[in-house]
Ligand code: SF4
């Protein structure tokens with residue numbers, strides 16, 4: 001063990017895409033490796049430790065009781081915990097089980113002949129442990145990670161204050177509104193902070209930053225119905241955030 005602050009990167013159920021993005025912030029990764037002792041980072045090293053962590057960055061969501069125990073172990077050994085990416089913040093694809101027939105989902109994924117497990121309530125990791133900072137996206141934006149690591153290196157983490165939806169950023173960029181053109185987009189229901197990445201590049205927002213809690217869900221659901229987008233809305237929202245009450249009502 002060295003005198004450097006100890007950083008651990010951990011994964012519960014997810015696709016490892018967040019870790020991969022973190023591993024590719026190459027502009028600053030070497031500095032990070034130099035200033036911190038990397039206690040855990042399964043994508044980069046084989047031996048990983050949970051002990052005496054100054055900061056733990058977690059991707060994925062807990063889908064089994066063992067993973068909840070693992071999250072608690074990480075929390076109990078860490079001064080600061082960061083939820084990285086859509087899975088860790090809102091459950092992502094795994095949370096579909098919350099609005100589906102659980103038995104049917106398990107049989108579809110694992111097949112009847114395989115040993116199945118009892119799923120736990122799937123959602124963001126803050127369902128199970130206290131989270132100090134959130135970095136959104138699927139995968140998270142490299143610039144957001146770069147900013148976060150720079151702040152981490154400077155010992156002064158100041159999360160981006162985002163209290164608006166994707167539409168605010170989209171309008172600020174003077175993008176034409178896809179919805180007004182009769183096209184699909186869930187930016188109005190989605191937590192901002194990505195600088196309206198998708199609509200700026202001609203693609204609809206599909207909600208990877210999670211549900212924006214101040215959304216006028218009823219009015220927006222009516223609007224999507226008028227446009228004939230109800231089915232698409234359900235399918236898209238089910239991919240990223242089935243954990244909030246409002247989204248459950250739309251998706252079920
Ligand atoms: S948030 Fe996206 S990129 Fe990250 S682990 Fe989940 S599915 Fe993969």
Ligand code: SF4
Pocket residue numbers: 166167168170171175176177178179180185186187188196199205
């Ligand atoms: S294109 Fe999408 S994100 Fe942009 S203003 Fe319209 S609904 Fe909002």
Ligand code: SF4
Pocket residue numbers: 137138166187190191194195196197198199204205206207208209210
């Ligand atoms: S526009 Fe929507 S889907 Fe695209 S990065 Fe931003 S939040 Fe994610």
